[in-house]
Amino acid sequence: MKLKKKIALLSLSITILSVMISGLLIMRTMEESLEDEMSTNVLNISRAVAKIPDIIRAFEAEDPALVIQPIVESIRAATEDVEFIVVTDLEGIRYSHPNPARIGARFVGGDEAAALLEGKEYVSTAEGTLGLSTRGFTPIYNFNHERIGMVSVGILNDHIFQTKTQFKKEIYFSTFLGILIGLIGAVLLGDNIKRTLMGLEPKEIAGLFRERSSILEAIKEGIIAINEDARITLMNTAAKDILNFTEKDIIGRPIEEVLPNTDMVKVLHSGVAVSNEEKKICGTNIMINTLPVLHQEKTIGVIASFRDKSEVTALAEELTGFKMLVDSLRATTHEFMNKLHVILGFLQLKDYSSAEKFILDITAHHQEVISFIIKNIQDTSIAALLLGKYSAAKESAIQMNIHPSSNLTKMPSSIPSSLMITIIGNLLENAFDAVQYIEDKKVIDFLLLEKEEEIIISVKDNGIGIDLSHQPFIFQKGFTTKSDGRGIGLHLVKQSIDNLGGSIQVKSKTFSGTQFLIKIPKALR
Structure with a gap:
């Protein structure tokens, strides 16, 4: 039925x-x-x-x-x-x-x-x-x-x-009228409950509940949900494991009482989602996405999904290493295609001595750069990034100077390679953009120096510089002066440096270039 x-x-x-x-x-x-x-x-x-x-x-x-x-x-x-x-x-x-x-x-x-x-x-x-x-x-x-x-x-x-008969007739009529009203009310109640349950039957609801429970427990991401009163309605096993959470009977408790360091209440009030945010909750660094639950354009709850940042970082490092290698090979391929065309020109002109000299020069210089990077930068992901950026710079007629004192041994466990790649990659990319608008010689100076207690990164260019009025906002998410920019690069740089407990200094003058100086402690503060 x-x-x-x-x-x-x-x-x-x-x-x-x-x-x-x-x-x-x-x-x-x-x-x-x-x-x-x-x-x-x-x-x-x-x-x-x-x-x-x-x-x-x-x-x-x-x-x-x-x-x-x-x-x-x-x-x-x-x-x-x-x-x-x-x-x-x-x-x-x-x-x-x-x-x-x-x-x-x-x-x-x-x-x-x-x-x-x-x-x-x-x-x-x-x-x-x-x-x-x-x-x-x-x-x-x-x-x-x-x-x-x-x-x-x-x-x-x-x-x-x-x-008595007259009284009974009135009572019979009232009884019939009450039953008729009850019938109408029963039908309306049934319709209302059916609409509330979105047309689902109890067996279907039970099936969906079992499926939802199985899916939530099978997901490796932590899931937490709250209702419009900011009280917890759901926390799957993965969430408890990631946060090392051992308390029981948490359903129905206020989220701020159980997990105070989240943005779930903020999202509940604003209705604006927060994506890929780094948080430290219950002593665990996580990457969290927080989304409002909407019904008829009204926020009725919030769902947060998150993963242990160490897992995300490990995956990012693995993927980034491959990406850097591919970018390096692609840039190197373009660079050598150009050089092969030059060699082909010398051969067609039968100027064999010039061709021989050109080949020896580029081979020696390129081998020198590769040897320097491999010898002094022992983190393969960062080495691959620098090789790729160096080749890309040569292809774009940019002189990229890697300071001879640059060195980096194996990265400390407190500093993920993915964050260093984010910092270096975005700073070099910004430098490339800054110098492409000048007609003089385009120069970028790069320094990566490992000291006893800290790592120093310096990226300096002779580009167009940063307007003084813009400098207070360059690290804000979404701020950009480029017509096709998204304003995310320097924000990620600042966020990564903050997560590592480091500092960043900016020196820039309009049409006189820019220098970013970063200091990152080797021991997590």
């Missing part, structure tokens, strides 16, 4: 049961109330009639009926629902009756003895000359407090039954 039908049937069943029970209770209460009201009415009327002075004095008259009948009938006519008011003497002889022909005859019913013989006041139900009726009995006393007769006031049970 579909969820919508289940909900509708359940709601309708509850409504029908509730309405019917309520209707029965109301009906029973109304019947009892009606019976009590009728009994009270007949008894009150009989009491009132028994105390009328004219009726009491009439008992001493020669024919009491002549006085009593008009008085009683006038009262009966003025009283709603009362079928008869009968006044009798102690022998039960009638002095009044709705049918005058029955005056003088004995009272009929068999329930009058207690009033006539014992002087009791009560209500009973009995069959009289007019039919089954509810009757109230009250004894009549004269002015000397002597019992002289009785009064019986009655309402036919047929009338009571008709009144």
Whole structure:
């Protein structure tokens, strides 16, 4: 059975049961109330009639009926629902009756003895000359407090039954109306729940939940989710392992209480995603992406995914090493293609001595540069980067000077090669861009110097320089003066240096070149 039908049937069943029970209770209460009201009415009327002075004095008259009948009938006519008011003497002889022909005859019913013989006041139900009726009995006393007769006031049970029937009809109609409203409400409730569940059935939801749980546990990335109240709704096993998190019962707790050093609350309020941000949480350096969860353009939560930065760094170093090697080979290929064309020209001119000299010169110079880099820069990724940049510089007619005192042994474990490549690669690329706009000789001076406690990097060019008004903003993400730039290079440089606990100085004058001087401590601060 579909969820919508289940909900509708359940709601309708509850409504029908509730309405019917309520209707029965109301009906029973109304019947009892009606019976009590009728009994009270007949008894009150009989009491009132028994105390009328004219009726009491009439008992001493020669024919009491002549006085009593008009008085009683006038009262009966003025009283709603009362079928008869009968006044009798102690022998039960009638002095009044709705049918005058029955005056003088004995009272009929068999329930009058207690009033006539014992002087009791009560209500009973009995069959009289007019039919089954509810009757109230009250004894009549004269002015000397002597019992002289009785009064019986009655309402036919047929009338009571008709009144009850009318009440029941109203209750039946109300019950039917309640059930109809309940049916409509059940259908609307079913539709609403169905829409809330996006049309999914419970089995489908359960299946999706199992699949989601399996997927989240299979993902190697840590996943944390919070709701619009900034409380944790999800944390997978990978997240706990990466953060070395051992606490239990964290679902429902505020994220700031469990993991204070995240941007999840900030993203929750701003609705702006944060990508590839480095954070140190619970003593672990991670790369984290934080995304808002939107529903109808409203942020209803935040999801953060992250990985241990050491894993990302190791992968980046491996990939970067290959990339640097490819770039180096590509640049070298272009450079030697140009040189081969020169050699081909000398051969076509049959100037063999010049060709021989040119070959010896370029071979010696290139071998000298390669030997210097390989000998002094022992980190293969950085060596590959410098070879590639050197070849690219020669191809672009840029004189790239690597300072003869440059040296670097194996990189300390506290300094990932990937960050050094980010720093050096982006600074050299910026220098290439800076010198391409000048007509004089294009020169870039590079220094990579390892000292006992720190590593020094210097990149100096004779390019167009940086405008003084721009210098405070060059490390801001997105700031660029290039028409096709993205403003990310120097931001990555600054971020990498900050992560390594280093410092950077910039010296620049417009049209006089720029120098970046970086100092990175070998021991992590």
